[in-house]
Amino acid sequence: MEMIYIAAAIMMGLGGMGAAIGVGILGGKLIEGSARQPELASRLQGTFFLGAGLVDAIPIIGVGISMYLIFVVAG
Amino acid sequence: MAATGQEKTVSDYIVHHLTNLTYGKLPEGFDRYDGHTVGTGGEWAFAHGADEIAAMGFNAVHVDSLAWSIGLGVIFCALFRWVAVRASAGTPSGLVNFIEMVVEFIDNQVKDTFHGQNKLVAPLALTIFVWVFLMNLMDLIPVDVVPELMVLAGVEYQKIVPSTDPNITMGMAVGVFILMLYYSIKVKGFGFAKELALNPFNHWVFIPVNLFMEIVGLLAKPFSLGLRLFGNMYAGEMIFILIAALFGAGIFWVLPASLLQIGWAIFHILVITLQAFIFMVLTIVYLSMAHEDH
Numbered sequence: 001m002e003m004i005y006i007a008a009a010i011m012m013g014l015g016g017m018g019a020a021i022g023v024g025i026l027g028g029k030l031i032e033g034s035a036r037q038p039e040l041a042s043r044l045q046g047t048f049f050l051g052a053g054l055v056d057a058i059p060i061i062g063v064g065i066s067m068y069l070i071f072v073v074a075g
Numbered sequence: 076m077a078a079t080g081q082e083k084t085v086s087d088y089i090v091h092h093l094t095n096l097t098y099g100k101l102p103e104g105f106d107r108y109d110g111h112t113v114g115t116g117g118e119w120a121f122a123h124g125a126d127e128i129a130a131m132g133f134n135a136v137h138v139d140s141l142a143w144s145i146g147l148g149v150i151f152c153a154l155f156r157w158v159a160v161r162a163s164a165g166t167p168s169g170l171v172n173f174i175e176m177v178v179e180f181i182d183n184q185v186k187d188t189f190h191g192q193n194k195l196v197a198p199l200a201l202t203i204f205v206w207v208f209l210m211n212l213m214d215l216i217p218v219d220v221v222p223e224l225m226v227l228a229g230v231e232y233q234k235i236v237p238s239t240d241p242n243i244t245m246g247m248a249v250g251v252f253i254l255m256l257y258y259s260i261k262v263k264g265f266g267f268a269k270e271l272a273l274n275p276f277n278h279w280v281f282i283p284v285n286l287f288m289e290i291v292g293l294l295a296k297p298f299s300l301g302l303r304l305f306g307n308m309y310a311g312e313m314i315f316i317l318i319a320a321l322f323g324a325g326i327f328w329v330l331p332a333s334l335l336q337i338g339w340a341i342f343h344i345l346v347i348t349l350q351a352f353i354f355m356v357l358t359i360v361y362l363s364m365a366h367e368d369h
Contacts, residue, residue, distance in 0.1 A: 049349060050353060052349075053349040053352070056307075056346075056349075057303045057306060057350075060306065060307050060310045060311070060346075061302075061306030061307065061310055063310050064306060064309050064310025064311075064314075067313045067314065067317060071086055071089055071317065071320075072090060072093075
C-alpha cells in the first residue's frame with residue numbers, strides 16, 4: 001500500500017515538472033513575440049491562453065488522480 | 076456528511092461526494108442493502124452504495140448529472156432568448172450588454188478560426204461555451220450545500236457538477252465527433268477517404284500504415300476533448316472536497332481551510348472559463364479541419 005504514495009508523488013511531481021517547463025517556454029516565447037510585434041500582442045495572448053490551458057490539463061488531471069489514490073484507494 | 080448517524084471517515088466522505096445519484100435496473104437475485112432480495116425480472120431503483128451501482132452495470136443512468144445539465148441548458152436558452160427578444164437599437168441595459176458581449180466574443184473567435192461556409196458553427200460554439208461554462212460554474216457552489224440539502228430531502232447522493240461526470244463530457248465530445256464525420260463526408264465526399272488513406276505517406280504501399288495512423292489520430296480528438304474537460308473539473312472538485320474535509324480535522328483548521336477554499340475558488344474561476352473556452356475553440360478547429368478541402 002505504501003507504494004501508492006510513491007506513485008502519487010511521481011505522478012504529481014513529473015507531471016508538474018513537464019508542464020512547468022512547457023508553460024515557461026510558452027510564456028517566454030509570448031514575451032519575445034509581443035516584444036517584436038507589439039501590435040499582435042492581444043492575438044498572441046489568446047493563443048497563449050489556449051496553449052497554456054491545453055498544457056495545464058495534464059498536471060491537473062495527475063493531481064486529481066493522485067489525490068484520489070492517496071485519500072480513497074489508500075485511505 | 077451523510078445523515079446516516081454512523082462514524083464517517085474522510086474517504087467515506089469523499090466517496091459519498093463522488094457518487095452519482097444512479098437510477099438503474101438491479102439484476103435478479105441481488106441482495107439489497109435493506110436485506111430484501113430482488114425478485115424475478117430485476118428491479119428498477121435508485122442505487123444505494125457502490126455495490127448496487129456495480130451490479131446495475133449498463134442499465135443505469137446518472138439522474139443528477141442529467142437533471143443538472145438539462146436544467147442548466149434550459150436556463151441558458153431561456154436567458155438568451157429573454158435577452159434576444161428585448162434587444163433593441165437603443166442603449167442596452169446591463170444584462171443585454173453582457174450577453175451581446177458574449178455573443179460578439181464568440182462571433183469573433185469563430186471568424187478568426189473557422190474559414191468554411193457553415194451557419195451551424197457559430198451557434199454551436201456559443202452553446203458549447205455557455206453551457207460548459209454554466210456546468211463548470213456549479214463547481215463554485217460550496218461542495219456540501221446541495222448534497223446536504225438533498226440528504227435532508229431524502230435523496231442520498233447528489234453530484235451537482237455535470238462536467239465531473241465522464242458520461243456528460245464524453246457525450247458532448249461524441250456529439251462533436253459525429254458533426255466532424257458528417258461535415259468531412261459532406262464537404263470532401265470521397266476525398267475524406269483519400270485523406271485518411273494517403274495522408275502522411277503519399278504512396279499506395281503505405282495505405283494500411285496511413286489508415287492506422289489517421290484513424291488513431293481521428294479517434295484521439297473526441298477522446299482527448301472529453302477527457303480534458305472531465306479531468307480538469309474532476310481534479311478541481313476533488314481538491315474542493317479535500318479542503319472541505321479539512322474542516323473536520325478540528326477547530327484549529329477552520330481558518331486555514333476557509334482561506335484555502337477561497338483561494339482555490341478564485342483560481343478555479345480561471346480554470347472553468349479556460350476549459351469552456353478550450354472546449355469551444357477545439358470544436359471550432361476540428362470542424363474547420365473537416366471543412367478544408369484540398
